[in-house]
Amino acid sequence: MKAGLSTKNAPSPWVVLPHFLYGALALFVASILLFFAAGELSQFYLSPKVISLIHVIVLGFITMIIFGALYQLIPVVMEVKLYSETLAYITFFLFGLGVIMLSFDFWSFLFTTKVHTIIAGSLIILAVLIFVFNTLMSASKTKLNTIENKFIITSVIWLLLTVVMGLLIIINFSHPIFTTSHVQLMKIHVHLGIVGWFSMLTIGVASKLLPMFFIAHRLNTKLLKFAFYFINLGLVMLLFDLFFTHDLYVMTLFSVIIITGFLLFIKYNYDAYKKRLRKKLDVGMKLSVLAFIFLAISIVFGFFSTLTINFIRPYQTRVETIYIVSFIIGFLVSLILGQMYKTLPFIVWLQRYQDKVGKYKIPLPQDMYSEKIAKWHYYSFAISMILLFGGILLTNELTIQVSSLFFVITSLLYGYNTIIITFHKQKLEELKPAVKPGN
Amino acid sequence: MLDNLSPKEKEILAQIKTVIDPEVAVNIVDLGLIYKVNCDEENRKINVLATLSTRGCPVGDTIFQHIETVVTANNPGFEVDVELTWEPEWTPEMITDDGRAALDGF
Numbered sequence: 001m002k003a004g005l006s007t008k009n010a011p012s013p014w015v016v017l018p019h020f021l022y023g024a025l026a027l028f029v030a031s032i033l034l035f036f037a038a039g040e041l042s043q044f045y046l047s048p049k050v051i052s053l054i055h056v057i058v059l060g061f062i063t064m065i066i067f068g069a070l071y072q073l074i075p076v077v078m079e080v081k082l083y084s085e086t087l088a089y090i091t092f093f094l095f096g097l098g099v100i101m102l103s104f105d106f107w108s109f110l111f112t113t114k115v116h117t118i119i120a121g122s123l124i125i126l127a128v129l130i131f132v133f134n135t136l137m138s139a140s141k142t143k144l145n146t147i148e149n150k151f152i153i154t155s156v157i158w159l160l161l162t163v164v165m166g167l168l169i170i171i172n173f174s175h176p177i178f179t180t181s182h183v184q185l186m187k188i189h190v191h192l193g194i195v196g197w198f199s200m201l202t203i204g205v206a207s208k209l210l211p212m213f214f215i216a217h218r219l220n221t222k223l224l225k226f227a228f229y230f231i232n233l234g235l236v237m238l239l240f241d242l243f244f245t246h247d248l249y250v251m252t253l254f255s256v257i258i259i260t261g262f263l264l265f266i267k268y269n270y271d272a273y274k275k276r277l278r279k280k281l282d283v284g285m286k287l288s289v290l291a292f293i294f295l296a297i298s299i300v301f302g303f304f305s306t307l308t309i310n311f312i313r314p315y316q317t318r319v320e321t322i323y324i325v326s327f328i329i330g331f332l333v334s335l336i337l338g339q340m341y342k343t344l345p346f347i348v349w350l351q352r353y354q355d356k357v358g359k360y361k362i363p364l365p366q367d368m369y370s371e372k373i374a375k376w377h378y379y380s381f382a383i384s385m386i387l388l389f390g391g392i393l394l395t396n397e398l399t400i401q402v403s404s405l406f407f408v409i410t411s412l413l414y415g416y417n418t419i420i421i422t423f424h425k426q427k428l429e430e431l432k433p434a435v436k437p438g439n
Numbered sequence: 440m441l442d443n444l445s446p447k448e449k450e451i452l453a454q455i456k457t458v459i460d461p462e463v464a465v466n467i468v469d470l471g472l473i474y475k476v477n478c479d480e481e482n483r484k485i486n487v488l489a490t491l492s493t494r495g496c497p498v499g500d501t502i503f504q505h506i507e508t509v510v511t512a513n514n515p516g517f518e519v520d521v522e523l524t525w526e527p528e529w530t531p532e533m534i535t536d537d538g539r540a541a542l543d544g545f
Binding site: 076079210213215217218277278279346349350353354355357358359364365366431 | 459460461462464476492493494496498500501504505506507509512530531534539540542
């Protein structure tokens with residue numbers, strides 16, 4: 001038994017691949033929705049069309065791909081087999097259906113009254129419950145007690161709390177449960193999702209993968225440990241404040257604790273970037289580096305959104321919108337776009353060529369997609385984001401619509417590469433033995 | 440660690456040099472992943488001791504399988520054993536100059 005090897009623990013590719021295809025389709029749908037939601041987005045981010053758009057992105061694209069990638073990455077990070085592939089399929093179908101139903105209801109502004117929306121939310125919760133169970137059962141078998149594992153395990157618990165809170169908000173519209181206002185409740189839901197679920201998960205996975213792809217060793221994992229405690233502590237206190245005390249000064253203090261955690265994570269990855277042996281970055285890593293620029297923008301705007309300074313107050317909504325948009329569409333989408341190129345080609349490559357290495361002349365994973373197309377969508381995405389930020393800051397609908405056109409281009413090019421990787425086929429030439437020394 | 444190789448062992452090392460790490464597109468000998476190559480010609484046995492750059496490497500099994508396939512195909516009649524070790528832990532200093540040049544150009 002070769003301890004530390006993960007390939008034998010890898011799940012069937014057909015557990016993973018549908019998640020990437022669904023995600024690519026969701027990104028395309030989101031890019032179209034952005035065009036039609038431009039008017040609302042230029043005014044306020046907690047409006048029906050924007051909420052629908054955000055859910056298509058965070059659930060349909062980001063979470064769906066994270067689910068798929070995690071089934072592949074759990075064996076890498078935890079050195080165990082996934083607990084159940086059947087449960088993974090069930091999660092996919094329930095979650096996929098729930099996201100379509102929920103996004104449709106949000107877009108049509110039906111969620112305040114309809115039972116339909118509660119069913120959609122329940123499907124998502126059920127899917128997440130099964131996912132969390134599957135992840136925790138897999139994690140229970142690991143012998144490794146690394147900080148990366150702690151991030152992943154904590155993140156799925158925050159995910160569960162996020163979707164439960166989401167469903168409670170929907171129910172609260174017709175059957176009031178909370179005395180807290182809906183805007184406050186949505187802020188709690190948003191922060192559970194972006195700080196609890198996405199950040200914990202992203203930090204856990206990125207801390208393992210980015211140094212691996214950069215080829216950077218001897219990094220200070222204490223930074224990650226402090227990041228873990230700072231972010232979780234800050235988040236718990238922030239949620240308490242949003243629920244009960246509503247004190248802006250206290251909120252600023254808790255935000256500073258969370259931001260400190262993020263800065264430690266950025267420092268860890270910056271060290272990996274500086275110490276990297278692979279000087280030239282491929283397009284997947286360029287998109288990942290771009291993601292960190294958006295994260296920095298989000299942190300700055302997130303911090304300003306908590307300040308009670310007079311000159312910010314008239315622009316409060318725009319600052320909050322940039323904070324949310326920069327984190328979700330900027331940081332997370334960019335990171336997923338980039339990391340797709342670091343995961344999907346390997347998953348397909350292993351399935352197609354694992355038993356052919358050394359016997360046939362086989363392509364490398366990076367030969368399985370068009371690098372040129374990936375570069376084009378790197379630029380189209382960056383342009384789209386600049387225009388989107390500009391449109392939000394200037395409250396200009398047309399600029400956001402132009403941004404959505406670049407987003408459509410991004411999603412089409414990304415979708416094209418996803419499809420050609422997933423359905424990759426190549427005629428192989430047999431290798432002849434006899435290699436002489438010095439070759 | 441790869442000093443004092445016999446001509447046959449040098450030949451085997453050259454065969455292993457055709458194994459490419461699919462993530463970085465550099466051969467595993469220049470990456471410093473091969474610690475030992477031992478060929479017992481009398482008993483027809485070849486033993487390769489290798490490591491990986493990181494635990495849980497997603498393509499680890501494939502690399503080991505690749506080494507075994509290449510060495511077996513090029514040395515008919517030999518029993519081939521490819522062993523994984525984490526001692527000593529791989530460090531970037533183990534990459535050869537050729538490996539560094541290949542990584543820079545990647």
